[in-house]
Amino acid sequence: MISDYFILPWKEIGHRKLRSWLTLLGVFIGIAAIISLITLGQGLQDAISGQIQSLGSDKLFIMPKGNLLTAGLSTDAIKITTKDLDVIKSTSGVKSATGMLYTTARIEFNDQVRYFFNTGLPTSNEEISLISEAQSFKIQEGRFIQKGDKYKIALGNAYLDPKYFGKAIQLGDKIKVQDQEFKVVGILQKIGSPPDDQNTFIPLEVYWDIFDKKDELGIIIVRTQAGEDPEKVAEVLKKELRKSRGLKEGKEDFSIETPAKFAESFATILDMVQIVLIGIAAISLLVGGIGIMNTMYTSVLQRTKEIGGMKAIGAKNSHILALVLVESGFYGLGGGIIGIIIGIGFAKIVEYFSIEGKFLANF
Secondary structure (H helix, E strand, C coil): CCCHHHHHHHHHHHHCHHHHHHHHHHHHHHHHHHHHHHHHHHHHHHHHHHHHHHCCCCEEEEEECCCHHHCCECCCCCCEEHHHHHHHHCCCCEEEEEEEEEEEEEEEECCEEEEEEEEEECCCHHHHHHHHHHHCCCEEEECCCCCCCCCEEEECHHHHCCCCCCCCCCCCCEEEECCEEEEEEEEECCCCCHHHHCCEEEEHHHHHHHHCCCCEECEEEEEECCCCCHHHHHHHHHHHHHHHHCCCCCCCCEEEECHHHHHHHHHHHHHHHHHHHHHHHHHHHHHHHHHHHHHHHHHHHHCHHHHHHHHHCCCCHHHHHHHHHHHHHHHHHHHHHHHHHHHHHHHHHHHHHHHHCHHHHCC
16 A cells, blocks of 8 residues: 555654664754755845945945955055045035044053944034944934034943943943043944944044044045936046046055945855855755665665565565655655754844844854
C-alpha cells in the first residue's frame, strides 16, 4: 500500500531516535543559518535605504575625496573650508548650504574621562535646521545650541545612561570638552547608533578655537532650489569648486554626493555582504545535506537483513529506493520546518532589539 511508504520510514526514524535527532540538528542549523542571515542582510539593506531616503532628494553632500564612510570627520589630509562654503552659497541652483566638522575629544564629567566624538555646528536657525534634517537630529530635552551661545553644549542620548560617567547627565550640568567647561542645554533623542548617541555638539566657532581648526569644515550640506535637478546642480558646483580650488577636470580632491549616489555606494557594499552571508549559510546547508546522506548510507548498511527479507517477499529495488528517499525526505522536511521557525525567530529578535536601540547600545 502507498501508506506503507510513509509508515515504515517514520517507524525507522522513531526506532533510532538519537541518530535521527542528530541528523535533524545538522539540517535545521543549516536552514536556520541561511534564513536568518539572508533576512538580516535584507533588513540591513532596507534600514540603510530608509535612512538614505529620509535625507531627501534635494540635498547634496560635499566632502574631501575618500571620506564617504567618515563624512564630516576632521583629518590632516585634504580639507574643505569656509571659502568653499562661500563659493557654494553663491552658485546658481543652491537654496542654502552649511558645514559641520567633528573629531574625537576628551569628555570629562563627575571626575571621569571618556573619549567620544565632538561636533562643531553653526548656530543660525536655518543652518541648524538643515543639518538636523540631514542627520536626523531631534531634541528630546531642552534645546539645541543657538546663536549667541558660547560655552553651551548639546549631548547625544547616551549621556542619560549613568554607566558612562557614574551618573546621568542632566540639563544645566557642567561638562568639560578638551578641558573647556560647557553648560548642557539640550539632550537629543536616541538615534540608535552608539557613535551618534555618544556625540556632543558645540558652536562651530568654539570648536575651531578648541581644536585649532580655524575655518575648516568636514562636510558641507547643500539644499537645492525647488524644481532644480540635484545632479545638474552637482555638476555646476563641481565646476565652480574646481575653479576656486585651482583644479583640473578629473583631478578633483573633493566629492559631491547625492542621496542616489549614497544608495548606489551602500548597495554595492551590501551586495558583497549578502554574497558572503549566503556563502556561509550555503556551507551550513551543505553540511546538513551531507549529514542526511551519511545517515541514510549508514541506515542502508545496518538494514541489509531487513532489505533482504523485503526482497525475498517480492520487493523491488525501486520499492527499497522509495523507502529510503521518503525517510530522507522526512529529515529534510522536519529539519527545514524547524530551521525556518528558528531562523525567522532569531531575525525577529535581532530586529526587536535593533529597533529598541538595545542591541547596539550593549557594545
